[in-house]
Amino acid sequence: MEITVQYQGLAARQSGCERETFILPQTATATDLLQQVLARHEPLQRSRRALFMAVNSKILPAPARQEYRLKPGDQVIISIKIIGG
Numbered sequence: 001m002e003i004t005v006q007y008q009g010l011a012a013r014q015s016g017c018e019r020e021t022f023i024l025p026q027t028a029t030a031t032d033l034l035q036q037v038l039a040r041h042e043p044l045q046r047s048r049r050a051l052f053m054a055v056n057s058k059i060l061p062a063p064a065r066q067e068y069r070l071k072p073g074d075q076v077i078i079s080i081k082i083i084g085g
Contacts, residue, residue: 001026001072003033008079011051014043030055030065030076037078050081 003022007015015037022036030053038045053060054077060068070076 001028001070003028003070003072003074003076005033005037005076005078008077010047010080010082011044011078014047014080015041024070028070030060030068030070033070033076034065034078044078047080051078052081053078 001024003024004019005022006019007017012018022033024033024036034051034053038048044051053065055068055070055074057075
């Protein structure tokens with residue numbers, strides 16, 4: 001299946017793109033997708049702990065990514081949490 005990922009903010013800068021498509025098996029989880037993203041974009045590996053993922057406008061916490069099975073048409077956003085003041 002094809003899943004399109006949209007990168008926002010610092011994740012877009014580190015990946016060098018705002019959007020790209022991944023080809024995944026029908027049984028792929030959000031974790032599987034994230035592993036492909038990190039393999040393709042080494043700079044994002046440095047921010048791995050600060051990455052967050054939203055699927056269909058709902059934030060998907062790290063523990064839930066392993067269980068969430070992606071479906072064709074899912075809209076995935078990856079960004080990096082920035083905290084400070």
